[in-house]
Amino acid sequence: MAQGRGSAGRATIRDVASRAGVSVATVSRILSGAYTAPPATHERVMQAVQDLDYVVNANARSLNTASGMVAMVVNDITSPFFMNVASGVEEQAVADGRVCLVCSTQGVPERELSVIDLMRQRGAEAVILVGGMAETEEHLAQLTAAAEGLDRAGARLVLCARPWKGGAKAPVDVVECDMESGAFAATSHLLSAGHTRVAHLAGPHEFSVAGQRLEGYERALRAHGVKPDPALVAESDMTRESGYEAACRLLTDTDATAIFCASDMSAAGAIAAARDLGRSVPDDLSVVGFDDIPLAEDLYPRLTTVHVPQQELGRSATRLALHRRPMDPPSRRVVLGSHVVVRQSVAPPARLNTPGKAES
Amino acid sequence: MAQGRGSAGRATIRDVASRAGVSVATVSRILSGAYTAPPATHERVMQAVQDLDYVVNANARSLNTASGMVAMVVNDITSPFFMNVASGVEEQAVADGRVCLVCSTQGVPERELSVIDLMRQRGAEAVILVGGMAETEEHLAQLTAAAEGLDRAGARLVLCARPWKGGAKAPVDVVECDMESGAFAATSHLLSAGHTRVAHLAGPHEFSVAGQRLEGYERALRAHGVKPDPALVAESDMTRESGYEAACRLLTDTDATAIFCASDMSAAGAIAAARDLGRSVPDDLSVVGFDDIPLAEDLYPRLTTVHVPQQELGRSATRLALHRRPMDPPSRRVVLGSHVVVRQSVAPPARLNTPGKAES
């Protein structure tokens, strides 16, 4: 079996046809399962395929037919949050009989566009953008153009876990999580525990998702009658390292007794920073994260955080992309909820007698 | 800009050619950058491309030319270890001017084969298998067949972080890490700290990588004059959950004072189990992991583990696949080293007076 034909290169459908003594059309029909040939013919063709180790050329095939590909574009392939979403996308895609390909932009905005283009060139049926990215107006315009191009080709661009600022007439669907209210709940949780000096370890201000979390944080403060203090918000890029650094600044320069972090990763950094500075969590410092990635369970103390339904985000995005009916509006939007999951990283502030610095 | 042509579907190269008043050959050459046309012609063509919002059909293109695709196949897209390797693959692939696509098998062996096939159908220049998988003889045979098929098409199959049992004549390259000696070093580290009852939280016995770690563990025991005790090795599937369960069994059923885990994930489970059973790490139980994924830094206590150069594994694999000279042997093998990185999860055993169970 699989005795490579003498010549180099791969066998083509004509090789198979001539070896089986039938026409290419017959081979094509049999292989694509279009119809049932009489057992004898079927057998002969299959034998020829076997003998020649023939595999169809999917590129040639999708010259006339749908490619069956769903493409997912991710900023950072090592980010647990993104990859959890990605697994939801994948799951739904294979459930719908497609194959799912993941491609990373390595954080470079231009690569995002070129990757989308690539997928468009390859005839992907849906392109799903997972996660945030800084959005200049130019970038947004190009994204809109790409979406229109995809649309014209009968494909779909879906934004997942990332808001869309491009207007409703662009053929773009969006699945996101209500992060503003998640942030509100998280911050409220800290305020209810008695904290008044609640810091926020924000994400990059260019990221719209970061903006939403900041807004929720500020709204909660105001709702509890606490005046937002700009000194209490530090910016990081949501990674562990930059979370560590920003938290160090917060802990040394301010009197914050609690930190609401824009991501679990930066919360991990914050906890490490606290430990290195001799502050114990949650006794000396309460920490709340965002995302609820698996890591949250393994931090010490186990991290109280805002649960974002990552897999469901991915699944919804894929469903939106693939199950589209003729008269759907050009642009649809699904918003999933989030909720805080309470674990062990929050406690009441150490001393309620704030003025004095003496131990209670 | 991008004023969609009246008709549906995408513009083809002939549309562009006729609009620019040149032949398709000219357009093709200009767009593929094959030669430099006079500015006037170049300009006309580019304008037509712009007007029609033309994008090449990459599938049609790769009917005649190399696809420039590198494919990576992963078992679990959410595994930090795999995705760290994956980022190395991706990095090297784009450095070599290719695009890199990731595809997951979702842990199903048959899907591994079908995904490889798919990539073969699509004309990938290299297929890189990242991570282990149970290998039946049949699976191995099919893998060999796939490798031969790829080879005939001028592509390459590379196994990364996964050994190859299929013989050296198969056109398969392998990049792996010396896990046996990593396991030896890790176990020795525990033995040197004074432990004699060292348990092993093994991976699935069908996984060859798990076997290597078990061997290193046993060799270390023998080297230190300790008789391996089968009761001290528990099997898990390297996930956190199954690590938790296996560790619970180990902690309640045996008198182990240290556990060498086959992965950091299962070590995380073991630490959680110890905590839930009221044993403190490292005072009552020492734990060593394997892989050195980012999580290791965030566990409490910070996890002593065996560092596996994940990104480098991925980079090497890609280099092997892409940089191949004519007279290279059919099958090459690169083995990278590993070393234990000491953090805080190991301490001498609590009581050297093991016989009595009284508190010291």
Add this chain to the structure above:
DNA sequence: AACGTTCACTGAACCGGTTACAGTAACGGG
């Protein structure tokens, strides 16, 4: 003036599939 080059470009034959259209054989009904 005749001739060899180079330049800019074209026509048409590929690449490897799918599929519309058409043709043949066998079968069953009237």
Add this chain to the structure above:
DNA sequence: CCCGTTACTGTAACCGGTTCAGTGAACGTT
């Protein structure tokens, strides 16, 4: 026995690119 189906198969025209072989004009030689 004739004719309309039905079942199967073949021919050839696509799909959308790349590229080989070649044409005609302009240019520089001798």
